[in-house]
Amino acid sequence: MGETAQSVWVNCLSFIQDNITPQAYKTWFEPIKAVKLTDNALSIQVPSKFFYEWLEEHYVKLLKVSLTRELGENAKLVYVIRMENTYGNKQPFTEKIPSSQRTQISSQDIDSPLRNKSPELKNPFIIPGIRNVKIDSQLNPNYSFDNFLEGDSNRLARNAGMAVSNKPGGTSFNPLLIFGGVGLGKTHLAHAIGVEVKDKYPEKTVLYISAEKFTQQYIESVKKNNRNDFIHFYQIIDVLIVDDIQLLSGKAGTQDVFFHIFNHLHQNGKQVILTSDKAPVDMQDIEQRLLSRFKWGLSAELQHPDFETRVSIIKNKLYRDGVEMPEDIVEYLANNIKTNIRELEGAIISLIAHSSFNKKDITIDLARKIVENYVKNTKKEVSIEYIQKVVSDYFQMDVETLQSKTRKRHIVQARQLAMFFAKKLTKASLASIGTQIGKRDHATVLHACKTVNNLSTTDKQFKKFVEDLNKKLTL
Structure with missing residues (x-):
């Protein structure tokens, strides 16, 4: 056959x-x-x-x-x-x-969450805004899955979040680490998971906390000599959501205490959700034993939304606010504000405010003014696409050549420079940079950055390449 x-x-x-x-x-x-x-x-x-x-x-x-x-x-x-x-x-x-066994397989090695021995457990560590026995989840109900629109840039992270909220602690992505640049929806997604869990499992204890606040509480507990109470309090949580986990960088004591809490929760089938502005491989000054735990589950990246997703976000926002806007203006906004969703939503709010205060219709001119303000007043984050174009033009080649598999020295160097500047000027992970610059892996990007740093110190001509490109890209 x-x-x-x-x-x-x-x-x-x-x-x-x-x-x-x-x-x-x-x-x-x-x-x-x-x-x-x-x-x-x-x-x-x-x-x-x-x-x-x-x-x-x-x-x-x-x-x-x-x-x-x-x-x-x-x-x-x-x-x-x-x-x-x-x-x-x-x-x-x-x-x-x-095939015969496949239907039972998904539930085979899942621990059922341990019930708290005593639901009356006193909260030993008084956190502002949290009642003594009933733990307030600190979630924002406005951040839900309904208003977190799905697109290519977030599909894996959103689907993983949905799966976790359907079965907290019962999937293989524990922890779920959501990472990506500023304003791409990490906090929104983290809250949405918590809100959904509370809705489906009202009896579960959910707690959202920023890594910064967690650190402050830890320092306070050491001062008051009740570090153990602090640990025990966190160990009774069923779903722990820690925002901006990269802020634990360099804080050895907080990392140590988080390590113990994490292990306890993980072993008892509780769910941990973390957000970070970088992938585990890019985190500096985080202990290796903690980093390895971050990689146990799933690391899902939120990327910059593409044009179609940006259009959907604008239309959804307008629909929720009960405002109508001509299609050409929606497309103008989507075309011109690309860096993050927070800015996009900010621009829409400004546009609506200007038009209602001045009793004017929303016109393309008004949109242009608002966009100019936004683009001018925000530090422009260059895209990896743009970096590749600038580097290719500088070396008089096209982007296809830059991304190709060829090992010719001048093309390899151009590619390495593109990777170096992508790492330097964007918040993209090494893996994401590699994928976008010719489908390479993160190790290739790491090697490229080291090579560029070495050559800059030993080769005058190469140093000039770096300086010229730096000027072009940071103007």
Whole structure:
């Protein structure tokens, strides 16, 4: 018959594609690779345990039907989970899952959360705004999944957040680390998960806290000599959400105490959600033992929203505020404010305010004025796309050449400079920079940054390249 894993999987995919939305197909099926076909068992490689659980929960019937059509009634599916994104962890592990067992597999090794022995437990550590026995979750109900619009830039993070809120502590992404630049929705998503958990499981104790406030409380507990009470208080939380975890950088005592709290929660099947402005691999001055725990679950990046998502965000905001705006103005705003969602929403509010205070219609001229103010008054964050264009122009090549696989020295150097400036001038993670500059991995980007630093000190001509490009990019 001469069938290969590839050909069987291609046929399965064409069936699957006809039966689900293009977005779902792109997110959950495009990343899968077919690796092996033996008898009637097809092995497919998925990028994480989270991915496998999601497929099992949402697409198990579809997979079974498509595979049975190809390989007959005895078809089996074997998952190979290869975590390529967990920085440095190159050991794949394989799970063989016969079809007959597949339906029970998702719940196999999940600890059920331990019930608190005594719900009357006194809050030993009085936190402003938190009652003695009833712990106020400190969540903002305005931040919900309903107004967190899905797009290519946030799909993985949003879906992971939904999965966690459906089954807190019961998925393989514990902790869930959401990372990305300023104003892209990390805090919004963290609150949305908490709000959803409270809605589904009113009996669970949820607490949202910023890493900064957590540090202040810890310092206070040391002063008052009740560090243990502080730890015990946090150990009774079912879902702990810590915002801006990178702020623990360099704070050894706080990191130590967080390490103990994290371990206790994790071992007892409680859920931890963290946000950060950088990926674990880019965090400075965070202890290795803590970093390794951050990588246990899923790290999901929030990227800059694309044009379509920006249009949807504007329309959603206008709809919620009961305001109508001409399509061309919506597109003008979406085209001109690209760096973050907070700025985009700020510009819309300014536009609405100006028009209602001055009793004027919203016109393209008014939009232009507002956008000029926004773009002028905010420090412009350059995009990786723009950096590649500037570097390519400087070396008189096109972006395709810069991204190509060629090893010619001058092209390699141009590519390394693009990676160096992307690391320096954007908040993108190393993995994200690598993906955007010719589908490289984070280790290549790290190597590029080291090479540029070394060459700048030893090679005068190269130093001039760096200085020239720096001027062009930071004007």
